[in-house]
Amino acid sequence: MSEPSKSSSYSFFNIVEKCDNYPYSDNTKSSSKPNDIPLLLDNDIKVGLLLPPTVEALKEYIRLKEPNPFIIEDKYVKFAAHLNTFESRTEIVKQLFNTWREEKIFPALSGWRDELYPIYGDPKSPKNIAFVMERCAAPLFGVLTFGVHLNGYTRTEQGQLKMWIAKRARTKPTWPGWLDNAVAGGIPYTLSVRESVIKEAMEEASLSMEIAEKAVPVGAISYFTVSQRGLQPEIQYVYDLEIPLDVEPKPLDGEVECFYLWDMDELVKHIKADEFKPNCALVVIDFLIRHSIIDPNNEPDYLDILNRLHRRLDFPTMTI
Amino acid sequence: MSEPSKSSSYSFFNIVEKCDNYPYSDNTKSSSKPNDIPLLLDNDIKVGLLLPPTVEALKEYIRLKEPNPFIIEDKYVKFAAHLNTFESRTEIVKQLFNTWREEKIFPALSGWRDELYPIYGDPKSPKNIAFVMERCAAPLFGVLTFGVHLNGYTRTEQGQLKMWIAKRARTKPTWPGWLDNAVAGGIPYTLSVRESVIKEAMEEASLSMEIAEKAVPVGAISYFTVSQRGLQPEIQYVYDLEIPLDVEPKPLDGEVECFYLWDMDELVKHIKADEFKPNCALVVIDFLIRHSIIDPNNEPDYLDILNRLHRRLDFPTMTI
Numbered sequence: 001m002s003e004p005s006k007s008s009s010y011s012f013f014n015i016v017e018k019c020d021n022y023p024y025s026d027n028t029k030s031s032s033k034p035n036d037i038p039l040l041l042d043n044d045i046k047v048g049l050l051l052p053p054t055v056e057a058l059k060e061y062i063r064l065k066e067p068n069p070f071i072i073e074d075k076y077v078k079f080a081a082h083l084n085t086f087e088s089r090t091e092i093v094k095q096l097f098n099t100w101r102e103e104k105i106f107p108a109l110s111g112w113r114d115e116l117y118p119i120y121g122d123p124k125s126p127k128n129i130a131f132v133m134e135r136c137a138a139p140l141f142g143v144l145t146f147g148v149h150l151n152g153y154t155r156t157e158q159g160q161l162k163m164w165i166a167k168r169a170r171t172k173p174t175w176p177g178w179l180d181n182a183v184a185g186g187i188p189y190t191l192s193v194r195e196s197v198i199k200e201a202m203e204e205a206s207l208s209m210e211i212a213e214k215a216v217p218v219g220a221i222s223y224f225t226v227s228q229r230g231l232q233p234e235i236q237y238v239y240d241l242e243i244p245l246d247v248e249p250k251p252l253d254g255e256v257e258c259f260y261l262w263d264m265d266e267l268v269k270h271i272k273a274d275e276f277k278p279n280c281a282l283v284v285i286d287f288l289i290r291h292s293i294i295d296p297n298n299e300p301d302y303l304d305i306l307n308r309l310h311r312r313l314d315f316p317t318m319t320i
Numbered sequence: 321m322s323e324p325s326k327s328s329s330y331s332f333f334n335i336v337e338k339c340d341n342y343p344y345s346d347n348t349k350s351s352s353k354p355n356d357i358p359l360l361l362d363n364d365i366k367v368g369l370l371l372p373p374t375v376e377a378l379k380e381y382i383r384l385k386e387p388n389p390f391i392i393e394d395k396y397v398k399f400a401a402h403l404n405t406f407e408s409r410t411e412i413v414k415q416l417f418n419t420w421r422e423e424k425i426f427p428a429l430s431g432w433r434d435e436l437y438p439i440y441g442d443p444k445s446p447k448n449i450a451f452v453m454e455r456c457a458a459p460l461f462g463v464l465t466f467g468v469h470l471n472g473y474t475r476t477e478q479g480q481l482k483m484w485i486a487k488r489a490r491t492k493p494t495w496p497g498w499l500d501n502a503v504a505g506g507i508p509y510t511l512s513v514r515e516s517v518i519k520e521a522m523e524e525a526s527l528s529m530e531i532a533e534k535a536v537p538v539g540a541i542s543y544f545t546v547s548q549r550g551l552q553p554e555i556q557y558v559y560d561l562e563i564p565l566d567v568e569p570k571p572l573d574g575e576v577e578c579f580y581l582w583d584m585d586e587l588v589k590h591i592k593a594d595e596f597k598p599n600c601a602l603v604v605i606d607f608l609i610r611h612s613i614i615d616p617n618n619e620p621d622y623l624d625i626l627n628r629l630h631r632r633l634d635f636p637t638m639t640i
Contacts, residue, residue: 026634193616216612220626235623237616290610292536296513296557303555303637306540310630314346317623 009272012285012294013301019278020308022224022231034226039141040078041089041130045121045316049142049231050077057105061096069096086122089131097137108229111136111173116189119143121316128319132189136173139230144315145186148197149283150215150239152182152205152249154261161291162263163284164249165270166204166256168277179276181283182241182249182259183207193217193237201241204256205249215241221286221309223279233313238283264293282309329592332605332614333621339598340628342544342551354546359461360398361409361450365441365636369462369551370397377425381416389416406442409451417457428549431456431493436509439463441636448639452509456493459550464635465506468517469603470535470559472502472525472569474581481611482583483604484569485590486524486576488597499596501603502561502569502579503527513537513557521561524576525569535561541606541629543599553633558603584613602629 010018023033037055039048050058058077062068069092071078083089101109115135122130138145152164166180185200187193194217201212218240225232243249249259262270268288271281286309288294289302296302330338343353357375359368370378378397382388389412391398403409421429435455442450458465472484484502488495505520507513514537521532538560545552563569569579582590588608591601606629608614609622616622 024632026632217609217615217617218612219609220616220623222623222627289537289539292538295537296540297537300639303540303542306630307542307632310626312344312346312627312632319620 010274011301012271012299013305015271015274015276015278015281016223016285016305016308018274019225019282020223020311022226022233034231036142036231037074038076039143040076041121042079042081042084043122044078045130047119047121047130047141047143047315049233050140051142051230053106054140054230057100058096061099086125086129086131090133093131093133097134097140100137100140106137106140108136108139115186117143117145117186118189118318120318123319128316129189130316135186135188139227139232142231142233144233144235144313144317146193146235146237147184147186147279148193148200148237148239149181149280150183150197150201150241151283151287152207152241152243153287154243154245156245160263161293162261163267163287164205164243165260165262165267166249167258167260169251169255169257172255175277177257178280179270180256180280182243184236184280184283187237197237197239203253204251205259206252207241207243207247207249211243211247212241215239218290219286221279221282222311222313223282223308224311224313225278233315234279235313235317236279236283238286240287264288268293285309330594331621332591332619333625335591335594335596335598335601336543336605336625336628338594339545339602340543340631342546342553354551356462356551357394358396359463360396361441362399362401362404363442364398365450367439367441367450367461367463367635369553370460371462371550373426374460374550377420378416381419406445406449406451410453413451413453417454417460420457420460426457426460428456428459435506437463437465437506438509438638440638443639448636449509455506455508459547459552462551462553464553464555464633464637466513466555466557467504467506467599468513468520468557468559469501469600470503470517470521470561471603471607472527472561472563473607474563474565476565480583481613482581483587483607484525484563485580485582485587486569487578487580489571489575489577492575495597497577498600499590500576500600502563504556504600504603507557517557517559523573524571525579526572527561527563527567527569531563531567532561535559538610539606541599541602542631542633543602543628544631544633545598553635554599555633555637556599556603558606560607584608588613605629 036049038046039050113135116132117135118129118132120128154162164182168178168180170176183201183205187196198212201207220237222235356369358366433455436452437455438449438452440448474482486500488498488500490496503521503525507516518532521527540557542555
């Protein structure tokens with residue numbers, strides 16, 4: 001992934017569309033739908049979407065397996081009937097991705113994280129979790145993933161709104177050098193939304209527990225990205241945190257190169273120059289709408305932007 | 321329309337679902353789709369949805385008309401080719417609804433407002449407006465309508481959040497006696513979103529221009545209601561206004577019986593008791609999410625609620 005270019009200027013809608021780029025079925029103007037088929041649990045619940053290269057690799061994989069873990073048909077791929085528990089599905093998926101990782105057939109798997117993500121859908125399991133799988137493999141299965149992003153902002157004594165923006169380390173496996181929200185991360189299997197945001201705020205931005213705990217939930221955005229890595233339907237819980245004027249986020253765990261503190265004009269300039277990791281731009285755009293910087297009286301795509309920041313994703317989510 | 325009952329208790333999701341109750345095409349569990357067909361402009365752009373009683377009444381209406389204003393087929397109703405301008409469509413629609421009003425065949429038309437709403441879709445017209453039509457007839461054509469709602473809130477000196485809630489006058493043609501946002505109204509043909517909210521704030525709540533102008537845009541909600549009146553796909557622009565502690569909204573134009581000032585617990589209680597006009601409840605729920613009263617860690621339907629507050633409505637909107 002190359003670093004961002006600084007030359008072009010985009011509209012907010014262009015930026016949203018770059019991230020939410022899986023075609024809508026009711027839109028005849030949009031590009032054609034990828035040739036994907038659903039990944040089903042043994043009980044027929046759809047938990048993912050597979051592109052042809054994944055289906056081909058799965059066919060190859062099951063040739064050598066007894067009993068057969070996946071039923072592969074033209075219209076779907078399904079977990080075999082004996083794989084009807086959290087444990088059995090988790091184990092077979094682990095073996096599968098370990099094999100593909102060793103064979104190096106999917107570049108996405110070179111960014112291995114050793115971070116397990118929950119896939120929801122099994123009504124018989126606690127919290128509805130059908131299985132867990134390695135984070136970087138999620139786009140190969142086209143499963144719904146969950147993250148949490150935090151807008152860190154300040155208000156000057158004159159009331160001027162400013163936002164802290166992270167620049168991603170050049171060593172990150174994905175989007176090195178691009179701009180990011182003050183704090184962002186996936187929600188691993190073991191943590192709640194709130195625990196995730198507090199942990200990341202401390203690890204990524206060196207914020208104290210006392211400050212991180214003041215982060216407040218303000219909504220969620222959802223979108224569906226098609227990329228070279230595969231299919232990424234995603235939901236990001238959004239938190240806002242007013243950071244005191246005398247506190248400065250600082251890189252800690254090597255994920256961030258540096259932090260910038262920008263006023264709204266500067267922020268908008270960098271979004272429109274396409275320097276943000278796309279889903280982070282969406283979190284900022286949602287902030288700009290909630291804080292009246294983007295206004296229905298001057299933004300022609302106001303309604304379309306709001307719609308696409310809250311895309312309906314046809315996959316099961318956690319039941320609590 | 322009877323006044324609200326005070327007995328039942330609903331979840332936030334139940335309340336959202338009551339208002340956004342047109343079935344989703346991908347949801348096999350939901351009730352079946354109404355037997356509606358699209359209303360098309362002469363250029364085939366879909367601007368509304370017609371239920372069988374409207375189609376039958378249209379068939380009767382065109383029997384006596386020369387030249388024929390509407391082409392009625394099994395799968396659609398279309399404006400005739402000679403009705404290809406703003407003026408000609410507006411005139412024929414005006415004649416049609418005046419006739420139906422006199423004939424008293426649709427109870428919805430007894431709530432005549434003399435308020436013209438724009439229907440978007442004609443790329444050749446200024447602001448994309450295909451025609452304008454009487455507000456109360458909109459559900460008969462199933463056209464997309466636009467309104468603006470304002471959350472009037474205060475913060476006490478101790479920082480406690482409270483919200484001003486209007487009780488609708490018992491003389492209102494729709495939802496008499498139900499609870500409403502501090503300020504709400506449709507967006508007529510002649511006003512911008514911002515002009516509408518300021519005008520309504522002054523007329524409905526006696527707020528001074530100086531205070532009303534401090535209202536800030538914070539997003540929009542969209543939903544699709546099926547009711548006895550017909551089909552109502554709607555978008556509400558949402559504004560927040562912090563009302564100074566020493567200012568009290570007061571009824572002025574007879575639309576509101578009285579105003580209440582409630583803390584968040586009281587507010588939630590009245591929403592869950594189903595005492596709010598449904599779309600006004602949705603505006604409050606959106607406020608409660610943005611202000612962290614509804615939290616992803618304790619609201620099981622958090623994501624579903626956010627999705628359904630931002631329903632994708634497959635109709636043209638204004639281009640600016």
